[in-house]
Amino acid sequence: MKAILETGEKQQIIIDSFRFDCGARLENLELCYETWGSYRGDNAILITHALTGTSHVAAGNGRPGWWQNLVGPGCVFDTERYFIICANVIGGCSGSSGPASLNPITGKPYGTSFPVITIRDMVRAARHLLDELGVSRLRSVAGGSMGAMQAMEWAALYPEIVDSIVIMAAPGRAYPQSIAYRKTQRQAIMLDPAWNNGNYYESGPPLDGIELARQMGFITYRSEKHFAERFGRQFADKDFFDLHARFEIEAYLQHHGRKLGTWFDANTYLYLSKAMDLFDLGLGCSSFAEGVRRIKAPACVIGFDSDLLFPLYQQKEIADLLAPYNPRVSFHEVKTEFGHDAFLLETEQLSNIVGDFLNQNDI
Amino acid sequence: MKAILETGEKQQIIIDSFRFDCGARLENLELCYETWGSYRGDNAILITHALTGTSHVAAGNGRPGWWQNLVGPGCVFDTERYFIICANVIGGCSGSSGPASLNPITGKPYGTSFPVITIRDMVRAARHLLDELGVSRLRSVAGGSMGAMQAMEWAALYPEIVDSIVIMAAPGRAYPQSIAYRKTQRQAIMLDPAWNNGNYYESGPPLDGIELARQMGFITYRSEKHFAERFGRQFADKDFFDLHARFEIEAYLQHHGRKLGTWFDANTYLYLSKAMDLFDLGLGCSSFAEGVRRIKAPACVIGFDSDLLFPLYQQKEIADLLAPYNPRVSFHEVKTEFGHDAFLLETEQLSNIVGDFLNQNDI
Numbered sequence: 084m085k086a087i088l089e090t091g092e093k094q095q096i097i098i099d100s101f102r103f104d105c106g107a108r109l110e111n112l113e114l115c116y117e118t119w120g121s122y123r124g125d126n127a128i129l130i131t132h133a134l135t136g137t138s139h140v141a142a143g144n145g146r147p148g149w150w151q152n153l154v155g156p157g158c159v160f161d162t163e164r165y166f167i168i169c170a171n172v173i174g175g176c177s178g179s180s181g182p183a184s185l186n187p188i189t190g191k192p193y194g195t196s197f198p199v200i201t202i203r204d205m206v207r208a209a210r211h212l213l214d215e216l217g218v219s220r221l222r223s224v225a226g227g228s229m230g231a232m233q234a235m236e237w238a239a240l241y242p243e244i245v246d247s248i249v250i251m252a253a254p255g256r257a258y259p260q261s262i263a264y265r266k267t268q269r270q271a272i273m274l275d276p277a278w279n280n281g282n283y284y285e286s287g288p289p290l291d292g293i294e295l296a297r298q299m300g301f302i303t304y305r306s307e308k309h310f311a312e313r314f315g316r317q318f319a320d321k322d323f324f325d326l327h328a329r330f331e332i333e334a335y336l337q338h339h340g341r342k343l344g345t346w347f348d349a350n351t352y353l354y355l356s357k358a359m360d361l362f363d364l365g366l367g368c369s370s371f372a373e374g375v376r377r378i379k380a381p382a383c384v385i386g387f388d389s390d391l392l393f394p395l396y397q398q399k400e401i402a403d404l405l406a407p408y409n410p411r412v413s414f415h416e417v418k419t420e421f422g423h424d425a426f427l428l429e430t431e432q433l434s435n436i437v438g439d440f441l442n443q444n445d446i
Numbered sequence: 447m448k449a450i451l452e453t454g455e456k457q458q459i460i461i462d463s464f465r466f467d468c469g470a471r472l473e474n475l476e477l478c479y480e481t482w483g484s485y486r487g488d489n490a491i492l493i494t495h496a497l498t499g500t501s502h503v504a505a506g507n508g509r510p511g512w513w514q515n516l517v518g519p520g521c522v523f524d525t526e527r528y529f530i531i532c533a534n535v536i537g538g539c540s541g542s543s544g545p546a547s548l549n550p551i552t553g554k555p556y557g558t559s560f561p562v563i564t565i566r567d568m569v570r571a572a573r574h575l576l577d578e579l580g581v582s583r584l585r586s587v588a589g590g591s592m593g594a595m596q597a598m599e600w601a602a603l604y605p606e607i608v609d610s611i612v613i614m615a616a617p618g619r620a621y622p623q624s625i626a627y628r629k630t631q632r633q634a635i636m637l638d639p640a641w642n643n644g645n646y647y648e649s650g651p652p653l654d655g656i657e658l659a660r661q662m663g664f665i666t667y668r669s670e671k672h673f674a675e676r677f678g679r680q681f682a683d684k685d686f687f688d689l690h691a692r693f694e695i696e697a698y699l700q701h702h703g704r705k706l707g708t709w710f711d712a713n714t715y716l717y718l719s720k721a722m723d724l725f726d727l728g729l730g731c732s733s734f735a736e737g738v739r740r741i742k743a744p745a746c747v748i749g750f751d752s753d754l755l756f757p758l759y760q761q762k763e764i765a766d767l768l769a770p771y772n773p774r775v776s777f778h779e780v781k782t783e784f785g786h787d788a789f790l791l792e793t794e795q796l797s798n799i800v801g802d803f804l805n806q807n808d809i
Contacts, residue, residue: 104686199687259673259695263665266696269689270658274637295633299662302626308758310622316726322466324562326720332622333629357689363679394670 085215087166091117091143093178096215101173101208107198111187115178116170116212118182119143119154120162120221127218128160129209130169130231133426134300134355135347137177152430157377157436161439170212172205179208182350183284189248190249193415195281202229202362207275213244222446225437227426228393232362235401237366241378247411247444248378249437251385251426254397255375255404261392264303265356268296273335281350293349294340294396301339306389306422375404381411383440385433386396387425388418399426411444448578453666454480454506456541459578464536464571470561474550478541479533482506482525483515489546491523492572493532494589494596496789497663497718498710500540504530513652515793522797523588533575535568537598537717541695542571545713546647558644561719565592565725567671569599576607583645585809588612590609590789590801592718595725598764602727610774610807612749612800613742614789616737617760618767619726627666628719631659635712639751644713656712657703664702669752669785744774748796748805750788774807 085096097113114178117138120126130140130150140161141155143149154167160262174197182197213219222244224234231253238248246420254261275292277283310332320328329337355360364378386398393414402414415436419425426433438445448459461475480501483489493513504511504518504525509580517523517530534542537560545560574580585607587597594616601608617624638655640646673695682697683690692700727741728734745768749761758779765777778799782788789796803809 086565143778195689199689256679258670259679259693260665260670262693263661263673263695263699266692266699267658267662267665269635270661271637274634274654274658277641291637295637298626298633299630301629302623305625307621310626314622316619316622323724324715326558326562329629330622330625330723332626336626336629352690360693363687 086446087216089123091119091141091148093117093138093140095178096212096310098208098211098423101428103198103204104201105199105206109180109198112208113178113180113184114170114173114208114212115175116168117143118169120165122218125220125357126166127221128165128167129224129237130154130167130178131205131209131222131224131230133155133167133226133228133230134352134359135343136230137175138169138171139169150427152209153433153437159437160170160311165222165235166218167303168212168216168218170209172355173208174205174351174358175327176199176351178349182281183348192284194284194350195353197350197354199361200358202232202236202358203240204410206233206240209233210241214225214425219244220324221245223247223249223441227251228253229359232359235364235378238380238382239374242377242379245380247381247383247440247446249383249385249440250398250401252387252393252423253391254362254391255328256365256371258362258397261303262348262360264299265360267392268299269353269356271295271299271352276304281353283349288344288386290341291351293344293347294337294353296352297340297343298336303392304388305421306391308389309420309422312420333368345425363429372404375401376408377389378405379409381440381444382409383413383437385417385426385436387422387429388416390423390425391419392423413440454482454504454771456480456501456503458541459575461571461574465633466561466567467564468562474541474562475536475571476541476543476547477533477536477571477575478538479531480506481529481532482530485529485579486582488583488585489527490529490531490579490584490601490710491799492584492587493517493523493530494568494572494593494600495535496589496591496707497715497722499593500538501532501534504539505562506531513790514803515795516800522800529581530584531575531579533572535718536571537563537568537656537714537721539711539714544711544718545644546711555647557647557713558716560713560717562724563721564722565599566603568721569603570598572596573604574683579594582607584608585610586610586804590614591616591721591786595722598727601743601745602737605740605742607754608742608743610746610809612746612748613761613764614757614796614798615750615753615761615786619706619728619734620723621760624666625723627662627755628667628723632716632719634658635716636660644716646712648657651707652712653704653707656707656710656715657700657716660703660706661699664699666755667785667787669783671752672783672785675783734798735767737800738764739771741768742772744803744807745772746778746800747788748778748780750785750792751779752783753786753788755786772790776803
């Protein structure tokens with residue numbers, strides 16, 4: 084069993100052998116995680132991250148956390164009260180095994196020989212972590228976007244472990260428009276000759292491709308109104324009549340694209356993006372409704388009225404399917420101009436909703 | 447003066463010398479156009495095309511027209527009643543001078559040495575055509591998307607010529623989200639090494655780049671609901687767990703992307719896309735409102751409730767700005783699941799709205 088650290092330091096477990104949903108098996112899979120707060124036997128909460136998230140959910144070790152306004156001392160996920168766990172997903176590039184990891188058989192990075200992963204794979208891999216930590220129950224599993232997909236799978240797969248879930252900005256299955264968004268982003272990465280069919284670890288990563296993919300994604304993470312109010316038609320460059328000159332919105336997106344390129348593995352982007360396309364709670368069940376209804380735990384379902392990537396009805400659908408079978412399901416429509424990214428930005432509204440939910444369910 | 451043909455055959459005029467908004471001047475600019483119906487001195491209507499449109503607006507010569515349900519014998523733009531004119535825009539690749547045309551000075555295609563063009567340039571160039579045809583008044587100028595941008599510029603620039611406009615699915619100025627969509631599409635084309643800074647006319651066009659750009663655009667041309675109902679989660683390929691395997695929506699988009707690549711010039715895509723970004727009726731005016739209010743003619747303003755590219759409020763804004771100054775402005779919100787492409791697909795609703803407008807204004 085692993086010793087428990089309370090400061091948000093990177094730790095790792097090894098999963099001896101892991102069988103993926105696709106049938107492939109890998110040995111010695113690494114899973115990177117961090118924990119915050121003291122474990123007191125009944126106060127563990129698991130936070131699951133989104134596409135470009137990491138295990139560093141709360142501030143610590145001089146680095147900000149990606150959800151630090153919701154997870155930390157005095158926050159709604161209070162690290163002085165709860166024992167918070169967050170793991171980098173398998174397929175990731177922040178400490179867990181993924182396409183950039185060395186394949187022990189070849190001595191080279193897996194690249195695209197890494198098995199295609201599913202959200203369920205991420206959850207089943209993280210399940211090993213609980214055993215290593217000696218945690219047998221989770222008071223809650225909480226996440227937004229791809230993190231919420233994992234939280235739903237946690238509740239569906241392990242009802243005996245998961246006491247509740249808090250899910251934001253995610254559907255119970257991927258719909259075609261969002262698949263189309265992600266598919267074109269993956270194609271942007273693959274269009275960059277530096278991608279080289281995923282073998283770029285010696286020659287250098289496809290920076291232009293990931294920069295473009297990130298920009299395309301970013302448009303779907305915010306709202307039309309947000310961009311209109313923030314940027315209007317401000318021009319960033321000198322010569323208006325130049326094919327390459329940019330409005331402020333273009334410079335802003337490019338900045339975010341380049342930033343991701345500096346640290347995020349392009350193949351990981353492809354794999355996690357694909358996992359979201361494949362996500363469907365109904366897979367292997369007689370219907371989507373039946374698949375969703377495997378969620379027996381109290382569920383706090385939060386959607387954002389300006390979410391372009393996963394429109395509100397996709398969260399409402401989950402709540403509506405659960406409601407007749409699960410009295411402790413609540414659906415919350417949050418009004419916001421931040422779009423999909425509201426799960427990272429609407430601190431006050433989210434803190435109130437989540438706080439009420441945790442209180443009502445004695446969590 | 448040009449002889450008038452009535453069958454929708456490609457014809458051409460030469461503009462001896464043309465000064466672009468950016469300051470550049472080109473000699474012997476070609477403008478390709480087609481006409482339908484008989485000219486009777488007072489029955490000319492100009493149709494203006496969108497990003498990937500051509501002069502072939504109505505059926506003729508064994509080829510379907512891109513707006514053949516609205517323009518033809520017995521249609522709302524009745525070719526037995528009106529004399530219909532449609533020109534390929536400058537910068538285009540269907541007969542008018544654009545980046546793929548030969549620069550007479552170098553003997554090679556212009557490529558990206560072609561001047562950056564504006565919507566106003568398109569209109570000012572097409573103005574020459576009216577003189578050549580001996581047409582001094584237009585009963586109406588009608589178009590959707592980039593076509594509507596041109597129609598607005600026609601009314602703003604030439605109030606003495608334009609009796610009315612019919613505009614669908616376009617704003618009075620480009621807003622940042624739509625700029626972001628187009629910018630990332632342009633970047634996709636430029637990411638294809640075959641683009642080669644626009645010099646691909648000997649080496650072969652950037653097919654992968656334009657295929658991707660078209661797919662990205664196509665997502666914004668339809669609605670989330672349209673895709674969800676049409677494609678759901680149908681899978682197109684064999685192996686579900688393959689990074690490259692596709693859902694039906696992906697195969698569909700790819701089909702459309704490839705199709706455009708077979709005939710559309712990638713540099714033209716860049717230039718027309720950029721022209722839409724630069725579009726702003728307020729440019730050179732003291733305010734946007736003042737710029738819009740140059741439109742004195744009766745205006746039929748049509749927006750689509752599911753338009754993702756140019757959301758409804760952007761059309762309503764034009765009508766609201768005009769209404770106090772122009773009593774013959776009407777705004778029509780069309781309910782549809784076709785999104786932006788409704789201007790091509792909602793034949794019945796559009797025919798009714800446009801028919802009423804033309805009748806009410808004795809056109």
